[in-house]
Amino acid sequence: MVEGIFFHIGRFFIMLKKAIARPEKFSVYWREFVRNLEWMGIGSLLLVVVIAIFVGAVTTVQSAYQLVSSLIPVSVIGSIVADSTLLELAPTITSVVLAGRIGSRLASELATMRVTEQIDALEVMGIHVEAFLVMPRIVAAIIVIPILIILAAIIGIVGGMLIGHFTDIVPIHDFIQGAQETFRPMNVIICLTKAYVFSFIIGSVSSYVGFYTEGGALDVGRASTTAVVASSLIILVFDYVIAEVLLT
Amino acid sequence: MIEVKNLSHWFGDKQVLFDINVVFESGKTNLVIGSSGHGKTVLMKSMVGLIKPTKGEVYYDGRPFLSISAKERKLIRREIGMLFQGTALFDYMTVGENVRFPLDMLTNMSEKEKEERVAYVLERVHLPGIQHMYPSELSGGMRKRVGLARAIVHNPKYLFCDEPNSGLDPRTAAAIDDLIYELTKEFGTTTVINTHDLNSIMAIGEKIVFIYKGHKWWEGDSSTILHADVKELQEFLESSVIIRQLKGK
Numbered sequence: 438m439v440e441g442i443f444f445h446i447g448r449f450f451i452m453l454k455k456a457i458a459r460p461e462k463f464s465v466y467w468r469e470f471v472r473n474l475e476w477m478g479i480g481s482l483l484l485v486v487v488i489a490i491f492v493g494a495v496t497t498v499q500s501a502y503q504l505v506s507s508l509i510p511v512s513v514i515g516s517i518v519a520d521s522t523l524l525e526l527a528p529t530i531t532s533v534v535l536a537g538r539i540g541s542r543l544a545s546e547l548a549t550m551r552v553t554e555q556i557d558a559l560e561v562m563g564i565h566v567e568a569f570l571v572m573p574r575i576v577a578a579i580i581v582i583p584i585l586i587i588l589a590a591i592i593g594i595v596g597g598m599l600i601g602h603f604t605d606i607v608p609i610h611d612f613i614q615g616a617q618e619t620f621r622p623m624n625v626i627i628c629l630t631k632a633y634v635f636s637f638i639i640g641s642v643s644s645y646v647g648f649y650t651e652g653g654a655l656d657v658g659r660a661s662t663t664a665v666v667a668s669s670l671i672i673l674v675f676d677y678v679i680a681e682v683l684l685t
Numbered sequence: 686m687i688e689v690k691n692l693s694h695w696f697g698d699k700q701v702l703f704d705i706n707v708v709f710e711s712g713k714t715n716l717v718i719g720s721s722g723h724g725k726t727v728l729m730k731s732m733v734g735l736i737k738p739t740k741g742e743v744y745y746d747g748r749p750f751l752s753i754s755a756k757e758r759k760l761i762r763r764e765i766g767m768l769f770q771g772t773a774l775f776d777y778m779t780v781g782e783n784v785r786f787p788l789d790m791l792t793n794m795s796e797k798e799k800e801e802r803v804a805y806v807l808e809r810v811h812l813p814g815i816q817h818m819y820p821s822e823l824s825g826g827m828r829k830r831v832g833l834a835r836a837i838v839h840n841p842k843y844l845f846c847d848e849p850n851s852g853l854d855p856r857t858a859a860a861i862d863d864l865i866y867e868l869t870k871e872f873g874t875t876t877v878i879n880t881h882d883l884n885s886i887m888a889i890g891e892k893i894v895f896i897y898k899g900h901k902w903w904e905g906d907s908s909t910i911l912h913a914d915v916k917e918l919q920e921f922l923e924s925s926v927i928i929r930q931l932k933g934k
Contacts, residue, residue: 550775553773555774558769561762562763562765563763563765563791
């Protein structure tokens with residue numbers, strides 16, 4: 438078990454090292470990068486928007502439910518929604534959802550290429566396979582996922598504010614006042630740190646799982662599931678590590 | 686010319702190739718035949734470097750391939766074209782993009798030159814004008830021919846074909862064989878074909894190597910194979926009703 442973990446960690450870093458090789462033809466790598474950028478970004482946009490709206494809305498309603506004392510001003514809801522969305526909900530929930538959406542596709546795409554000998558074909562051509570297949574995917578993930586997380590944070594807070602307003606929980610003015618009162622630039626830094634770390638985890642771990650898949654069609658499905666589970670677990674571990682390092 | 690010297694390979698403690706020594710000649714269709722599971726694919730994968738054999742060396746026109754650095758090996762690999770059993774076409778690329786991929790990656794040709802070359806090789810495999818189609822829209826035989834077009838588009842000196850007509854109807858299989866034969870003659874490639882298809886053996890076997898239980902068991906050509914005094918080879922051949930009838934059994 439422990440031996441297996443060290444084997445995977447070692448092979449993961451070897452894969453990353455090989456992925457940094459100089460591209461044979463920059464234009465072909467660029468095409469591969471743009472293709473990944475497109476499906477990751479545009480394909481995930483609607484999902485992220487819907488989830489962010491509901492997360493913001495639920496946070497507002499639950500915060501109001503917990504404010505049992507009339508001595509606490511309702512503007513506190515704005516502060517809770519903004520802080521929790523920036524610090525935890527937008528980066529972590531969005532990343533776990535994207536581990537399912539992007540991570541599973543990344544892994545299954547590479548696993549399919551492996552079991553159908555497409556990776557062998559690239560290797561026979563004398564192409565740096567790790568560099569061509571893994572690097573554009575990781576870079577695309579590192580660019581797209583943080584943008585989606587920032588979008589999720591904005592939509593989550595705005596969604597929470599609008600739900601609070603339309604359900605008469607908290608007026609917009611109070612919500613904004615509460616959000617501004619406790620706002621700290623550090624919250625944005627933590628949100629961005631998580632966004633970049635989590636996006637790297639989704640891109641690299643899923644690529645690793647897919648790239649080293651062996652077997653047949655059944656193993657492609659298995660790789661997809663493993664990529665989602667492994668990425669999600671590692672995201673949660675790093676969520677704690679980042680909180681511990683930056684918040685204490 | 687490709688020369689295989691003392692090639693052996695073990696999977697764990699099971700030996701699958703035993704000291705294979707063979708020369709594959711330029712401008713000829715060299716067939717590696719044998720039943721499934723006897724080491725044909727391991728031999729081919731070792732020759733192109735997809736498997737690192739436990740022992741032995743492969744020489745491409747006198748140049749060692751397995752004992753050199755990965756960087757040097759890549760240079761030789763660029764002279765290799767390979768048609769895979771499952772074609773290994775990139776699903777997300779069109780036929781045109783698939784075929785021109787080696788040109789994009791390995792050459793400095795202009796866009797116009799690449800387009801012309803792609804159109805030419807697609808015409809050579811009798812599939813003109815299908816550049817815009819995706820592999821999923823093609824039949825098995827068409828996919829094989831596109832795979833072949835991709836394998837030869839960069840004018841390789843060495844062409845490997847792993848079971849080129851498996852899963853195809855006899856007519857399409859024969860067409861693929863003819864095509865490989867024609868292309869070998871036209872481009873002067875050293876062509877190595879893994880097959881257990883008896884029609885291919887008789888039609889294009891200019892040099893035939895019979896692999897049995899990981900050993901090189903017999904070597905010859907299509908004119909001598911039916912009369913070879915090798916029991917295992919004759920048993921392999923006589924699995925075909927046509928061959929049995931041909932031999933009057």
